[in-house]
Amino acid sequence: MPLPAPRKKLSTPESVYLVEVIKGMFLTMSHVIKNIFDQDRFRTIEYPDMRKPMAARYRGAHRLTTRPDGKVKCVACMCCPTICPANCITIIAGEAADDPAEKFPVEFDIDMLRCIFCGFCVEACPKDAIRMDTKIYEINAYTRQDMVHNKSYMINLMDGVKPQAEDVYRSHPEQAPAGYTFDEKPVV
Amino acid sequence: MSFEDVLPYLLVVAKCVFAVAFVMNIVPLLIWGERKGAAYIQDRPGPNRADIMGIRAGGLVHTLNDVVKLVMKEDIIPQHVERFYWALAPVIAMSVALVTFIVVPFGDYITIPVGGVLEQVPLKVSDIDGGLLFVLAMTSLGVYGIMLAGWASNNKFSLLGGLRASAQMVSYELAMGLSAVVIFLGAGSLSLSVIAEQQSGAIWNWNVFSLPGAIAFVLFWIAAFAETNRTPFDLPEGEAELVGGYHTEYSSLRFALFFMAEYANMIVASAVTATLFFGGYNVPFLDGATIRAHSDILVAALGFGAVPALLSFAVVAFKRRNRPFYRAIAADDIRHREPKFWVATWGGLAVAHAGIGVLGLTGIIGASSFGPDVVAFVLQLTALALKVLLGCWIMIWVRWTVPRFRYDQLMNLGWRVMLPLALVNVFFAALWIIVKESLFA
Ligand code: SF4
Ligand code: SF4
Numbered sequence: 001m002p003l004p005a006p007r008k009k010l011s012t013p014e015s016v017y018l019v020e021v022i023k024g025m026f027l028t029m030s031h032v033i034k035n036i037f038d039q040d041r042f043r044t045i046e047y048p049d050m051r052k053p054m055a056a057r058y059r060g061a062h063r064l065t066t067r068p069d070g071k072v073k074c075v076a077c078m079c080c081p082t083i084c085p086a087n088c089i090t091i092i093a094g095e096a097a098d099d100p101a102e103k104f105p106v107e108f109d110i111d112m113l114r115c116i117f118c119g120f121c122v123e124a125c126p127k128d129a130i131r132m133d134t135k136i137y138e139i140n141a142y143t144r145q146d147m148v149h150n151k152s153y154m155i156n157l158m159d160g161v162k163p164q165a166e167d168v169y170r171s172h173p174e175q176a177p178a179g180y181t182f183d184e185k186p187v188v
Numbered sequence: 189m190s191f192e193d194v195l196p197y198l199l200v201v202a203k204c205v206f207a208v209a210f211v212m213n214i215v216p217l218l219i220w221g222e223r224k225g226a227a228y229i230q231d232r233p234g235p236n237r238a239d240i241m242g243i244r245a246g247g248l249v250h251t252l253n254d255v256v257k258l259v260m261k262e263d264i265i266p267q268h269v270e271r272f273y274w275a276l277a278p279v280i281a282m283s284v285a286l287v288t289f290i291v292v293p294f295g296d297y298i299t300i301p302v303g304g305v306l307e308q309v310p311l312k313v314s315d316i317d318g319g320l321l322f323v324l325a326m327t328s329l330g331v332y333g334i335m336l337a338g339w340a341s342n343n344k345f346s347l348l349g350g351l352r353a354s355a356q357m358v359s360y361e362l363a364m365g366l367s368a369v370v371i372f373l374g375a376g377s378l379s380l381s382v383i384a385e386q387q388s389g390a391i392w393n394w395n396v397f398s399l400p401g402a403i404a405f406v407l408f409w410i411a412a413f414a415e416t417n418r419t420p421f422d423l424p425e426g427e428a429e430l431v432g433g434y435h436t437e438y439s440s441l442r443f444a445l446f447f448m449a450e451y452a453n454m455i456v457a458s459a460v461t462a463t464l465f466f467g468g469y470n471v472p473f474l475d476g477a478t479i480r481a482h483s484d485i486l487v488a489a490l491g492f493g494a495v496p497a498l499l500s501f502a503v504v505a506f507k508r509r510n511r512p513f514y515r516a517i518a519a520d521d522i523r524h525r526e527p528k529f530w531v532a533t534w535g536g537l538a539v540a541h542a543g544i545g546v547l548g549l550t551g552i553i554g555a556s557s558f559g560p561d562v563v564a565f566v567l568q569l570t571a572l573a574l575k576v577l578l579g580c581w582i583m584i585w586v587r588w589t590v591p592r593f594r595y596d597q598l599m600n601l602g603w604r605v606m607l608p609l610a611l612v613n614v615f616f617a618a619l620w621i622i623v624k625e626s627l628f629a
Pocket of ligand 1: 083086087114120
């Protein structure tokens, strides 16, 4: 058994507990007064009104990228379901009608309840067809079924993201891209 | 029966209602102060999301939310409790806390006509001669609520909490009583209104500004922490080791009663301390007669004096619309009303106070039969309320500064430090009085 650490001998003013209590009270009061006069001292981020800016490499919800003509870039090569350690990607491949040499995913589901956000699928993809650069961390639903993100959901994922990015840019204007314009005028 | 016949009875009822309302209205304010104070001490904004039509009032709305939440919660009665005593305990805790307030005077007197003669009615619910003894008796009764809750819960953690509460009460009650002895040695009376009256006038008439009084105040105040079970003496509910202590098994409104009883106890302890040591309802340098004689000037001075303060609040509220928060929320968010609301409120209050000042200048208050009494009542009540709020704030402030005592430290402090000190202080006070009287009489 380890011996108890030797106790520090208290000095006389320390052993009169009251003095130390009053010193402590002055310390806490100084915080109160500073905070009353400058409320922007708080480190608290007032989510959901304000958001923390996510790092550039933050792995958020997956999205599927598209070619200029609007078709998914994915060629259903099955690299990502193969590497996925959580085994949560399900792809049903089909042949493109206009070009029988080309494959494409008829269905592309990711079970977000099982995903561990390792990003291996992004690394594995030869076509840059799957990305996790959305910075979306609010992945939630009322049913298990809704937690399975399907193809059209992941293609259109960024559509709803504009307002979220705006939140970040409003509370942290320095993060906004140069020349970024807000949808509606911010109140000044 | 004429109106004047029933007036005395009406007055008793009115005073009872007033005393209960005084305590019960400060309770939500304290709950807010506790949370906001804790938050500001810990560098965070605290409750600030609940709003009524966009007005968040710095988190005050959360208190309202709490009430609704506690009322709506399911009242769970565990199978293993002693039903009757278990249900009785929160009632005892709350009612004892409220009853103690009846001996605290909240003003000197008001003049009303009774049976054709003008009579001075003292502003306290009950004029018990042994008021101080009543306070001590009631504060010790308060622990019965906690003990009963601990025992009837039939649960070892609750029982331990109840035991700790009673042991703590026994240890600190002695020091509390002995420090109160110092006060009535000086006052020659146990009645709280006599004690308060003797401290009227200049601020150095307050009991705390004599040497034995100051020592007695420190002892009394520490004992008051122990009696109200506030940190650093909150061992009965020490949640780290006792789950929730005596109120582990309680939910819904029964828990709310314990919760409110704690705050009611704080208010009563502060009110008693204010009355014993800080002049009670007395406004420093203005005794009742002075206030009544100069009521017009006082009203004018206070009315106009408040205007700059209120206007500066309005300016602060106006500036706050530029905070990052208001820039971050959407343009059509209803919380943009907030700065406007506060500017309007503070501005309106400033105008109202200027109006009160003008009223004072016209001199109709001093000329009317009840005007000076009303002014005296309002000022004295405000003085008492401010002293009570300050006391409660110190309790909150200490709670978020000082960690909880260990049990043996608690007992050591009570029996080996505070009790001997209080005893010596009593002798010292007696000596002090003898020396003072032989020197100055
Ligand atoms: S992030 Fe990892 S776990 Fe999630 S789908 Fe991609 S490979 Fe699978
Ligand atoms: S690795 Fe890329 S291209 Fe291959 S199936 Fe996955 S998303 Fe499609």
